Amino acid sequence: MNYWLMKSEPDEASIHDLQRAGTLxxxxxxxxxxxNFMRDDMRIGDGVLFYxxxxxxxGIAGLAEVCSAPYPDATQFDPASPYYDAKSKPDAxxxxxxxxxxxxxxxLLALTEMRAAPELATMRVLERGSRLSITPVTPEQWQAVxxxxxxx
DNA sequence: GCCAACGTTGGC
DNA sequence: GCCAACGTTGGC
Numbered sequence: 778m779n780y781w782l783m784k785s786e787p788d789e790a791s792i793h794d795l796q797r798a799g800t801l802x803x804x805x806x807x808x809x810x811x812x813n814f815m816r817d818d819m820r821i822g823d824g825v826l827f828y829x830x831x832x833x834x835x836g837i838a839g840l841a842e843v844c845s846a847p848y849p850d851a852t853q854f855d856p857a858s859p860y861y862d863a864k865s866k867p868d869a870x871x872x873x874x875x876x877x878x879x880x881x882x883x884x885l886l887a888l889t890e891m892r893a894a895p896e897l898a899t900m901r902v903l904e905r906g907s908r909l910s911i912t913p914v915t916p917e918q919w920q921a922v923x924x925x926x927x928x929x
Numbered sequence: 930g931c932c933a934a935c936g937t938t939g940g941c
Numbered sequence: 942g943c944c945a946a947c948g949t950t951g952g953c
Contacts, residue, residue, distance in 0.1 A: 784939090808937095808948075831939055888940080906946040908938045 779823045780914035781814070782837070782902050783877070784830040792827050792839035795879040800844055803874040804852050805860045811911040815875050816847045824919055825877055828902065829885075830910075836887035837922060845876035883926045896921040 783803065785791070795801050806812055825841040849870035852860035865871035891897050901912035914922075 786939095810948090835940070908947065910938085 779818060779820060780826070780916060780919040781819070781823060781843075782826040782828050782900070782912050782914050783841075784828045784902075784910040786831045787829045787838075788832070791829065792841075792879070792882050795827065795839070795841060795877065796882050798879070800876050800878045802845075802850075802876050804850050806850070806874055806910060807860060807862070807872060808910060811909055812872060812874075814911045814913065816873055818913070819843045819847065819875055821845065824914075826914060826919070826922060827877075834885055834887055836885045836889075836891065837883070837926075838885055839882040840880040841877045842880055843875050844878040847873045847875050850874045886922065886926055890925075894921070894925065897925075 787794075789805075790801060803815070806815065821843055823843040825843060826837050827839040827841050829835055829838045849867075850860070850872040852858040853862040853865045853870065853872045854867060855861055856863075860872075862871060891900065892903060897903065897918060900914065900918050901907060901909070
């Protein structure tokens, strides 16, 4: 069992969108490191910290879980999609993704609070210059986030 | 394989 | 909108 932090712009897909939909395909990842995490290291049932980015109040907005094996991202073959990749061929898809299932919409654990929390200081997403949309989370970090969200 | 130019991310 | 950080591209 692994844990992850996954960034989404709430304008594109918020935790509320995920709650409504139940599950969503995590389309649009166009970074090799993030893709490799999904392709090589994610397992069904892995825990996901759902993070809102590029918005007024960035931070962790809920909990989710990986609910599919990796499979090709259809948007890479769609010329009308902003995620279209002309160099990717259907017989050798370059981009793939997993599906994610809603678990809980939490209070917002704001980025400012995350930065101020000593027990979260090691989180990859907080590293200077970190832009990766998917980062691994340790079991200790996961537990620390849950403790903080439960107000303990 | 180097590396400059360029593009993107994302907080502020 | 700014800009630091960093990934990607492409000429050589």
